[in-house]
Amino acid sequence: MGTDLGRSPSTELRVLRADDWDRWYDSLLRAFGGVPEAPEERELWNSLTETERSIGAWDGDAVVGTASAFDFRLTVPGGASVPAAGVTMVSVAATHRRRGVLTSMMRRQLDDVRSWGRPLAVLTASEPAIYGRFGYAAATYHVNARIDTTRVRLTVPPGTDDVRLRYAEPADVLDACEALCARQVPLRPGMVARSPGWERLMLLDPAGERDGASPLQCVVAERGGELVGYARFRVKPDWEPAGPKGTVVLENTEALDPAAHAALWRFLFGIDLTTVIDARRRPVDEPWQYLVSDVRRCELLVRDSLHVRLVDVGAALGARTYQAPVDVVFEVEDSFCPWNAGRWRLTGDTKGASCERTEEAADLALSVRELGAAYLGGVSLTVPAAAGLVRELREGALAEASVGFGSAVAPWLPHGF
Known part of the structure; x- marks a missing residue:
């Protein structure tokens, strides 16, 4: 049976059925502007969607609201891995705004999260103002940086030269990089243990979303034959009359120690024909900020990231x-x-x-x-x-x-x- 919505009697909430996923997801995409996703991206989110933790608001045969949750384990201070509902894919059709649809979905979802025995619900907010009234608050922040590598120098610690770097196909070293990342998860609150299937997100590389940059590239850092770090990035070439002014778009990087961290960042600073590093979603306390000669020319922008709700x-x-x-x-x-x-x-x-x-x-x-x-x-x-x-x-x-x-x-x- 569906759940009637108080201010929209013709609309009901239903748990998502697998054969309704395409219509449900199309409604979500339309609410976020209607731009089609690449087939590989759509297929990935189809495979990751937990239909039993997903709900749709239906008005007759039309999907007018969506909400889902992933079953995550979230690192908390002290290193424990705590079950958490990763709230995602939330939308309401523009035709059904201000009818209580979102409130009803949030009510249903938090009741469900409680019944699942999950003490936490977490999300990343497209519009933070939406979720405060449901008890969510920004608990983590990240830094976006745009570093002028022509004017910023990097000082590296002892041992950096002992780290060997080599290019590798991202898919060929995915398992090793995921194993390294898994070692980092218990060390920092806010990190999510990636369940099987989620590693594919690290390789998602639709050509239409590169904005003129190269396909995904990867460099691994090794010491004594052991992987100690990696960086995944793209290079976006550009030129002006005075010469090249390409951009290194850093997607993600991890390192086990200061020397590996410095070696990877020194490499990024030195990529030929580039003058800028565009680093996204980095920790606010990442060490490279203390290796640079001029932090102002790194154009740091702090943004809210994970919003937490104690269920x-x-x-x-x-x-x-x-x-x-x-x-x-x-x-x-x-x-x-x-x-x-x-x-x-x-x-x-x-x-x-x-x-x-x-x-x-x-x-x-x-x-x-x-x-x-x-x-x-x-x-x-x-x-x-x-x-x-x-x-x-x-x-x-x-x-x-x-x-x-x-x-x-x-x-x-x-x-x-």
């Missing part, structure tokens, strides 16, 4: 560790998921944590959004407190919680979904 406050806060001891009672407001509302006592340290219901007096009052923003350690609770969104009810509680929630490395989501 089960107790389970979510108890699943991570805290870099300093915390013993704080939160008064949580959550109108959209009222089962989270009320007082929770969080106790924890670097070894573990628990978060349970309590009748004790509250130390901090805040909404579930502020907890979501701070959850991965990239946003200090002192920031929303300064905005009047967190109220300190016990002196010292804000500083205690803010330090405890922090992370030694900035949280980061390497790729979208």
Whole structure:
């Protein structure tokens, strides 16, 4: 049976059937402008869609809303891999806006996520303003950079010359690069363990989306025959009367140590006939920023990335560790998921944590959004407190919680979904 939508009686929600996927996906693409995808891209998302975690809003025979979720495992501070619903493919047809379709899908989806036993829901927002009212908040950020390699020098650490670089076909070294990436996942909050099939996303390279750049290229870094890093990139040639001014478009790179990191970036800086590195979706604390001679000429732009929603406050806060001891009672407001509302006592340290219901007096009052923003350690609770969104009810509680929630490395989501 479908679920009737309060303000649109003719519309119902249904779990997606595999044979309806094409119509469902066409509705999604139309909502995002209607530009057709390359066949290989469409086939990839078809294979990755979890139909049992997907819903469509139907008005008669027409799909007028879409929403889906991937079953992810997300790294949290302390290194634990926590089950999370990766919310994706959300759209409402322009003909059915302001009828409660999105709210009904978000209501259904969060109820489902709770029933699946997932304490977290996460997403990347096409329009961040949409999701705040459903309890999501930006918890990770990334940096886009446009580096003028004609005017910026790179200083490399000892050992860089011991790293050997070689070109490789991206597909030929995919398994080795994925194994290296998997070693990195537990080390940084916000990273997602890639399930089988997701490695294909790393090779997705539709010709129509290169904007004049080359097909995907790959360079691997090795030491003593062992892979210690890689970079995937494209080169976009360009010329002016004075000479070449090509761009290196960096898609992704990982390295196991400072020397490998520096060797790969030195290579990118030195590619012939190029004057710019266009680096996208990089960690805000990536080391190359401290190797360059002039960071202003790197044109850093910080953007929001992963938005986090605590679906089960107790389970979510108890699943991570805290870099300093915390013993704080939160008064949580959550109108959209009222089962989270009320007082929770969080106790924890670097070894573990628990978060349970309590009748004790509250130390901090805040909404579930502020907890979501701070959850991965990239946003200090002192920031929303300064905005009047967190109220300190016990002196010292804000500083205690803010330090405890922090992370030694900035949280980061390497790729979208």
